Amino acid sequence: MTIRVTVWNENVHEQEEPAVAERYPNGIHGTIADHLEAAGYDVYTATLDDPDHGLDDETLADTDVLVWWSHCANDSVRDIVANRVVDRVHEGMGFIPLHSGKNSKPFKRLMGTTCNIKYRHGGERERVWVVDPGHPIADGLDEQFVIPATETYGEPYDVPEPDRTVFVSWFEGGEVFRSGLCYRRGRGRIFAFRPGHEEYPIFHQAAVQRVIENAVEWASPTEGASIGWGETDPLESTGE
């Protein structure tokens, strides 16, 4: 079965800043979708301006993994849509927030924390180190890869202790950051990936594309066991 991916992007910087539009002529979502399509996935894109932000019930029901980029418009996402995303993650949909998608309503509701960080717009060099070389999200990577210039993030990153830490970043200005974190909520797998600031051509880098592709593969739903919640009869004879 081909994995069905929806790439969601707020798509605001691309409309307001010519440099971003030039860097990503079809939007950040378009660049990510092109790569995932070439890799053989069944890809759909959606943006903030679409009706229901492009994330109605039918679309989400048909989505195995939701890749999410957002930044300045995090607060513009309607609560009803954010909760719909959260509900689908609980049912098993994979969720991959990129960069400041960590501040999105769905991610913050799934984490239960503030997701606060330090940051700096300095165009510094980042080295993304693999700290869990046996993890499938690291498949095919070297021990580290370089992002030549980016916005810096710094610890502490206010998220729950992750199930696994896959990447930790080094920054020129002296900071470190846990850049690739795995969680599960309900049946859904979540991978929060730090890189992807819009002012730099980060989603054109092969290593970044490989991580996103690996994460899509890792986060896609598995069958699991059947669930029966609610009131239930005893299985064994009881004292009654």
Add this chain to the structure above:
Amino acid sequence: MTIRVTVWNENVHEQEEPAVAERYPNGIHGTIADHLEAAGYDVYTATLDDPDHGLDDETLADTDVLVWWSHCANDSVRDIVANRVVDRVHEGMGFIPLHSGKNSKPFKRLMGTTCNIKYRHGGERERVWVVDPGHPIADGLDEQFVIPATETYGEPYDVPEPDRTVFVSWFEGGEVFRSGLCYRRGRGRIFAFRPGHEEYPIFHQAAVQRVIENAVEWASPTEGASIGWGETDPLESTGE
């Protein structure tokens, strides 16, 4: 420094059901508070009917650990109060939801999952097993304790993988349940404890009282490190 505990109770069954009122003449909160006071803590109680549910900013600022019992009125807790509790947990306040307090707004928002379970009103026997005998919440306990009659809970329990599992319960009717789970969100420690159905005198049991006392001790805030979030200057010289 004496630990300041607030015991919160929706206090609805006590007003509507004579048997519960007889079992807990001062409310479930009163029984828990009496024990914690005798154990040397500085204890305050609050209920749903109090202005602001008794959980205004000043009260929460003065609370080290919030013990929470709720059941039928979970939806009646105002969002603004639930979010205030969540914010204080992030700052370091301990939070101990008891029994169906697992369905409370603060706990569900801190977990990011549905917290669904199976259940049955059968008055069955429960055996609460210590699975992490080295944990301070198990201090002074035997390897298991019995709750003679209770509402049954059953797995799967839809919560994130816990930081530590302290208790697992056995039920007469054939179910098991992870009855004591530890989490951290921000600086705040959370211990979700299953026992405590209002139809049985569970909070009068010594082992249950001991667990709550141990959990208060474990969940009380520690100093930690200073935090500086937001925009930040580089610490090292950068290429700029």
Add this chain to the structure above:
Amino acid sequence: MTIRVTVWNENVHEQEEPAVAERYPNGIHGTIADHLEAAGYDVYTATLDDPDHGLDDETLADTDVLVWWSHCANDSVRDIVANRVVDRVHEGMGFIPLHSGKNSKPFKRLMGTTCNIKYRHGGERERVWVVDPGHPIADGLDEQFVIPATETYGEPYDVPEPDRTVFVSWFEGGEVFRSGLCYRRGRGRIFAFRPGHEEYPIFHQAAVQRVIENAVEWASPTEGASIGWGETDPLESTGE
């Protein structure tokens, strides 16, 4: 690529106890191997009496996942072979100790704990509950399955806090046990599965076979990232 599975069995009870030999005419390893072969895996078997216990370097190098049954002969496994297994797990080989394989040298060395438990030979009924229904090792299962008669295990089970708990068992005599636990050590995935006492036809049960098959799939090695340990040159200019 077909996953290459080695099923290892001490194969002692089968030679010493006619009832076990009748239950498992080709040994416990034979029964497990037959099922895995029918499921499409490339399966090899090895036993204690084979030279090097059948686990020489070449065999382990050609093994993706090692399924391990042992009980009365745990101490007869040579240290050099146990360490060879541990080394291969670090390199990525999956390892699935069954039943009292929890007391095997490789498992205890990978855990770093005593792996102590309670036990009882009572032929009691066991209910194996799925507590993590989204986990791939639970694929295709109902919410619980019954083992009609078995040796009982009881908590506390002295193992490190698992990465994930997939199964928790209920026993007729009042015990609970964490029956399916996931770990990673180095690149290798480990799944410790409780059922499988030799006095009962447990490996003929479809649910048990399904769990082993799912676990083989889950534990098989992934590519991961390249690793460079040891002395290393600086990547950035330093003060020297």
Add this chain to the structure above:
Amino acid sequence: MTIRVTVWNENVHEQEEPAVAERYPNGIHGTIADHLEAAGYDVYTATLDDPDHGLDDETLADTDVLVWWSHCANDSVRDIVANRVVDRVHEGMGFIPLHSGKNSKPFKRLMGTTCNIKYRHGGERERVWVVDPGHPIADGLDEQFVIPATETYGEPYDVPEPDRTVFVSWFEGGEVFRSGLCYRRGRGRIFAFRPGHEEYPIFHQAAVQRVIENAVEWASPTEGASIGWGETDPLESTGE
């Protein structure tokens, strides 16, 4: 009750290298012990050259927390003593391996992994960042502290996924390292702390002393529950 700390040091560099002897006139163990004594702990020291390495049964039985520094003589520690330490950790003794104590026999046996890393003797600057500001081992620290010159360690660090990551280090030459990791094995708490290379006066730094003091406090044994392992009678009536 005053916490009883044993500070163990191989004490080899101090005897062989005049610069180290000058830096630590009473040995690394002496410097650490002096600080812990001043902080109010009951401190004892032991070294490789002592009979039984100074770690006989009586000494370990009287030790609440064992602080351990080792490097070039890791292989000279006798197996019987290493296993004695491991056994005491299982019983509840805290264990704090410093720097290349990560390669000590007790730590590797408790982890079940190779504990491999990258390293470089470059005298580079290290920034130790607090990534878990709510953890008691971070009590009283700023958000980061600087070690002006040190041996560099680099990821990947081959240890099990930690229970909690308290510190992550940044190095001048481009590496990152998880510098403060928490584990539990049996009843014993383990904190692996990276800093402490013998060529620099690191144990004279106030922040490093504070971390060790906090870790001793955190790792000291708690009472816990009683344990009964081995054969056991049923608690409930069974079908027999």
